[in-house]
Amino acid sequence: MRIQFKTSYDHDIRLFPDRHSLIVYGALILLALVLPFLINEFYIGEVTNVLIWAIAGLGLMLLTGQTGQASLGHAAFLAIGCYTNTILIEQGLPFLLAFPLAGVITGVVGAIIAIPALRLHGIYLAIATIALSILADDIIVLLEPWTGGVSGKFPDVIRVFGMEIERWTMPVRFYYLVLAVAVMCTLFYRNILRSPLGRAFDAVRDSEVSATAMGVHIARTKATAFGLSCMITGWAGALMGYYAGAFNNETFSLVISITLLMMIVIGGLGSIHGAFFGAVVVAFLPQGLSILKDSVLGSGVAIPGLETGVFGMILILFILFEPMGLYGRWLKIRIWFELFPFARKDMFRRQKSYLKTERLR
Amino acid sequence: MDGVQLLVSGLANGCVYGLIALGFVLIYKATEAVNFAQGDFMMLGAFVTLGLTNAEYLHLPFWIAAPLAILIMAFFGYLLDLLILRHLFGQSQTAVVILTIALGFVIRFVAGVIWGHEPQTLESPLAFGDVSLGGVVLGMADVAVIVVTVLLTWSLYQFFQRTKLGLAMQAASQNQMAAYFMGIPVKRVQGLIWGLSGATAAVAGILFASKGAIDPNAGLLGIKAFAAAVIGGFGSLPGALAGGLIVGVIEPFAARYLAAGYSQIAPYALLLAVLVFRPHGLFSQVRTKKV
Amino acid sequence: MSLLKVENATLKFGGVVAVNDLSFSVNEGEVYAIVGPNGAGKSTVFNLVSRFYQPYAGRFSFDGQDLLSCKPDEVADLGIARTFQNIELFDHATVLQNLLVGRHRHRRTTLIEELFFAPRVRQEERHHRAAVEEVIDFLDLQPYRDKMIAGLPYGVRKVVELGRALASGPRLLLLDEPASGLSVEETQDMRWWIDDIRKQMGITVLMVEHDMGLVSGVSDRVLALADGAKLAEGTPAEVQSDPAVIEAYLGAGAA
Numbered sequence: 001m002r003i004q005f006k007t008s009y010d011h012d013i014r015l016f017p018d019r020h021s022l023i024v025y026g027a028l029i030l031l032a033l034v035l036p037f038l039i040n041e042f043y044i045g046e047v048t049n050v051l052i053w054a055i056a057g058l059g060l061m062l063l064t065g066q067t068g069q070a071s072l073g074h075a076a077f078l079a080i081g082c083y084t085n086t087i088l089i090e091q092g093l094p095f096l097l098a099f100p101l102a103g104v105i106t107g108v109v110g111a112i113i114a115i116p117a118l119r120l121h122g123i124y125l126a127i128a129t130i131a132l133s134i135l136a137d138d139i140i141v142l143l144e145p146w147t148g149g150v151s152g153k154f155p156d157v158i159r160v161f162g163m164e165i166e167r168w169t170m171p172v173r174f175y176y177l178v179l180a181v182a183v184m185c186t187l188f189y190r191n192i193l194r195s196p197l198g199r200a201f202d203a204v205r206d207s208e209v210s211a212t213a214m215g216v217h218i219a220r221t222k223a224t225a226f227g228l229s230c231m232i233t234g235w236a237g238a239l240m241g242y243y244a245g246a247f248n249n250e251t252f253s254l255v256i257s258i259t260l261l262m263m264i265v266i267g268g269l270g271s272i273h274g275a276f277f278g279a280v281v282v283a284f285l286p287q288g289l290s291i292l293k294d295s296v297l298g299s300g301v302a303i304p305g306l307e308t309g310v311f312g313m314i315l316i317l318f319i320l321f322e323p324m325g326l327y328g329r330w331l332k333i334r335i336w337f338e339l340f341p342f343a344r345k346d347m348f349r350r351q352k353s354y355l356k357t358e359r360l361r
Numbered sequence: 362m363d364g365v366q367l368l369v370s371g372l373a374n375g376c377v378y379g380l381i382a383l384g385f386v387l388i389y390k391a392t393e394a395v396n397f398a399q400g401d402f403m404m405l406g407a408f409v410t411l412g413l414t415n416a417e418y419l420h421l422p423f424w425i426a427a428p429l430a431i432l433i434m435a436f437f438g439y440l441l442d443l444l445i446l447r448h449l450f451g452q453s454q455t456a457v458v459i460l461t462i463a464l465g466f467v468i469r470f471v472a473g474v475i476w477g478h479e480p481q482t483l484e485s486p487l488a489f490g491d492v493s494l495g496g497v498v499l500g501m502a503d504v505a506v507i508v509v510t511v512l513l514t515w516s517l518y519q520f521f522q523r524t525k526l527g528l529a530m531q532a533a534s535q536n537q538m539a540a541y542f543m544g545i546p547v548k549r550v551q552g553l554i555w556g557l558s559g560a561t562a563a564v565a566g567i568l569f570a571s572k573g574a575i576d577p578n579a580g581l582l583g584i585k586a587f588a589a590a591v592i593g594g595f596g597s598l599p600g601a602l603a604g605g606l607i608v609g610v611i612e613p614f615a616a617r618y619l620a621a622g623y624s625q626i627a628p629y630a631l632l633l634a635v636l637v638f639r640p641h642g643l644f645s646q647v648r649t650k651k652v
Numbered sequence: 653m654s655l656l657k658v659e660n661a662t663l664k665f666g667g668v669v670a671v672n673d674l675s676f677s678v679n680e681g682e683v684y685a686i687v688g689p690n691g692a693g694k695s696t697v698f699n700l701v702s703r704f705y706q707p708y709a710g711r712f713s714f715d716g717q718d719l720l721s722c723k724p725d726e727v728a729d730l731g732i733a734r735t736f737q738n739i740e741l742f743d744h745a746t747v748l749q750n751l752l753v754g755r756h757r758h759r760r761t762t763l764i765e766e767l768f769f770a771p772r773v774r775q776e777e778r779h780h781r782a783a784v785e786e787v788i789d790f791l792d793l794q795p796y797r798d799k800m801i802a803g804l805p806y807g808v809r810k811v812v813e814l815g816r817a818l819a820s821g822p823r824l825l826l827l828d829e830p831a832s833g834l835s836v837e838e839t840q841d842m843r844w845w846i847d848d849i850r851k852q853m854g855i856t857v858l859m860v861e862h863d864m865g866l867v868s869g870v871s872d873r874v875l876a877l878a879d880g881a882k883l884a885e886g887t888p889a890e891v892q893s894d895p896a897v898i899e900a901y902l903g904a905g906a907a
Binding site for chain 2 (some may be wrong): 011044068069072116117119123124126128130131132134135136139261262263269303306310311312313315316319320323353
Binding site (some may be wrong): 009010012013015188192195197198199200202203205206207209210211212214215216217218224228264270274304318 | 704723726731734738743744748749752753756763766767768773778781818820895
């Protein structure tokens with residue numbers, strides 16, 4: 001087991017707590033940078049997909065994992081980010097301006113939408129966001145002059161300093177773009193966590209009364225969380241638009257919202273790792289399933305709903321047996337190896353607890 | 362007279378929403394969990410009945426098949442609690458929300474595998490014939506739906522007010538720990554609640570299938586029922602029913618009088634309006650946590 | 653000089669009068685205790701001062717400033733910190749993080765700065781951490797610094813809650829039953845701490861407490877409540893010997 005000797009407060013403040021994690025994450029970044037030289041373009045496309053989902057997952061994780069608010073409507077914010085980016089670029093804005101702005105606009109819209117939703121707890125918020133996700137579809141159709149309605153839109157080729165980036169013809173360039181955004185969002189997430197705002201998020205999640213007593217403005221904090229979450233989600237949405245190459249009112253459906261929420265639960269709520277782990281599952285599950293299906297039943301046999309069904313099953317198993325998600329499992333395995341041969345099963349036993357109600361007795 | 366017909370068919374639809382919403386509220390009141398799979402319960406209940414009574418399956422008489430299906434669904438609800446939800450005891454609401462959504466996916470998938478994805482109609486005695494009341498022609502099914510819903514709601518209400526088990530359920534919902542110490546078998550009571558909501562869902566399913574075709578995606582109706590439950594207020598049984606009726610009635614009128622793009626928005630727009638202005642529903646009082 | 657002044661406070665829950673025309677004032681630098689039987693309205697007074705409840709009538713002022721014009725979260729900015737009867741900590745965070753939340757009212761950095769973790773944020777963080785470490789040293793919380801609240805014993809949580817309130821650097825500290833559920837030794841510790849909080853840190857303390865030993869040990873003045881109204885006020889000895897108080901506690905005829 002690694003033991004850290006802390007000699008200054010900065011040990012707890014800086015980005016990487018110790019040399020070990022600096023080396024690990026440095027190596028990971030390096031690997032991500034040289035990846036295009038190691039695997040072919042098809043797989044680069046797949047990794048890009050994982051990263052885009054991970055960015056969206058980070059967005060939702062900030063809301064659900066950090067402030068404890070479950071949103072079932074984040075596909076709506078993917079859509080806002082995607083459409084805003086495309087429309088801004090059509091208006092003649094350069095990508096480097098339009099893309100960040102798309103995220104910021106999505107964030108502002110999210111914060112505004114959040115204000116009435118703030119008074120809602122738990123399930124009420126979930127329902128309001130479901131309604132949002134369903135409404136988004138209809139609203140996109142109604143706003144046809146801007147959104148192209150049912151026929152949808154096709155994002156233009158990205159131009160950065162005269163360099164063209166396109167998902168199909170130059171997947172490696174697109175990969176680097178997505179990687180940069182993913183790293184940036186991860187940094188934002190980490191920075192929030194280690195500053196007062198991140199602690200305020202935790203406080204709001206665990207006890208609203210005492211957060212208030214400590215001077216945390218509940219509504220403002222939740223709206224900020226919602227806004228930041230939507231900003232990151234908006235960027236993911238814009239990237240999804242480029243990745244798909246075309247999108248319309250049905251691209252960002254309720255199913256996407258739900259998948260996103262399930263993804264971060266499978267990955268592990270409340271951790272950056274969880275968003276990435278979950279994204280790997282979501283991105284590779286369909287391929288894995290279809291390969292499995294073809295080898296068992298032979299190709300050509302279609303089983304509608306298979307993906308979502310299996311996905312649901314996996315999720316149920318996770319919630320029952322590993323509520324901390326893949327990240328939690330990973331941590332346990334790591335501790336097991338670090339302590340070998342002294343790890344015992346009981347170390348990871350969950351505490352029994354009774355329902356902590358928010359109702360007035 | 363056109364308006365009356367719209368109203369009645371709206372009410373009949375609303376009753377189905379209301380019954381699903383009732384299932385939500387039952388479980389919410391007892392366990393503070395929300396069963397997002399309630400709509401899929403309804404769909405499953407309809408398919409179980411269909412599997413028992415339709416000619417190409419078991420071909421049992423409807424009046425045997427229906428109670429049997431209700432029993433099966435009640436058992437299914439109980440089993441679900443026993444095998445899955447009981448293990449979530451003490452976990453966050455979000456975990457339960459996500460779990461039940463996942464459960465809905467699985468139920469939909471299984472139903473699709475067993476009964477296929479083509480819409481099917483239930484061979485139900487309720488489905489045929491019209492009733493003529495004062496010059497207004499009403500579908501027999503619509504009238505049956507309304508009658509059954511009223512009866513069911515009334516008996517549920519009586520059950521909670523009068524019977525020992527009903528009171529135990531109320532107690533368990535208000536303070537789990539205290540109820541546990543008073544000798545109420547909280548876990549078993551919760552299992553029974555899940556059974557009860559499974560049965561309610563089966564009734565809703567039978568009524569829904571009597572009114573029209575059913576396919577595995579019919580469970581998505583649950584979302585509308587959900588809106589209904591929120592509009593009525595999650596804590597109250599009559600509120601859930603009223604919410605269902607409101608949503609049910611709004612739909613046909615919005616479809617008739619609003620432009621095409623706007624009509625399907627109406628129930629959700631109402632939902633959001635209610636959430637903004639009366640966050641805890643139209644029929645419940647606001648409660649906050651005490652320190 | 654009175655720091656907190658409550659005049660003619662009244663609060664009704666439906667038809668029940670929880671606090672009835674209550675007036676008292678807490679002087680700067682003293683320990684002021686509120687005692688009374690269960691349901692006398694002690695915690696309600698706290699919730700009124702921290703603005704969780706809106707009074708039906710009455711005036712509340714802190715250091716000459718009107719408390720009623722403050723929102724609940726602005727009360728902390730004035731320098732009023734509180735603890736809760738049934739411990740309200742952030743369960744899924746460490747002791748250190750809990751105490752750091754106490755520093756929230758001293759947050760000076762903006763969202764943008766925090767997103768990019770500007771040098772100023774780092775500077776402020778060091779500053780907050782130093783302040784929190786002082787509290788940790790004061791309350792001997794060093795062994796628990798990086799422990800999750802969820803796994804801590806009751807007695808320690810109680811201390812952490814006190815620490816979180818202290819970390820905010822308050823002028824007035826509201827302690828809601830600081831000794832309830834504590835062992836004899838822990839109560840003894842709590843007593844020394846309350847003494848030190850007043851003497852070393854110069855913080856005024858208003859507390860609700862059942863343990864008369866603790867109350868008479870640390871408080872300068874005591875207010876006895878019954879049915880939301882003032883029964884007696886004075887030094888601990890005076891209040892304890894007041895016939896009205898004895899009757900309220902022990903029942904009619906006991907005196």
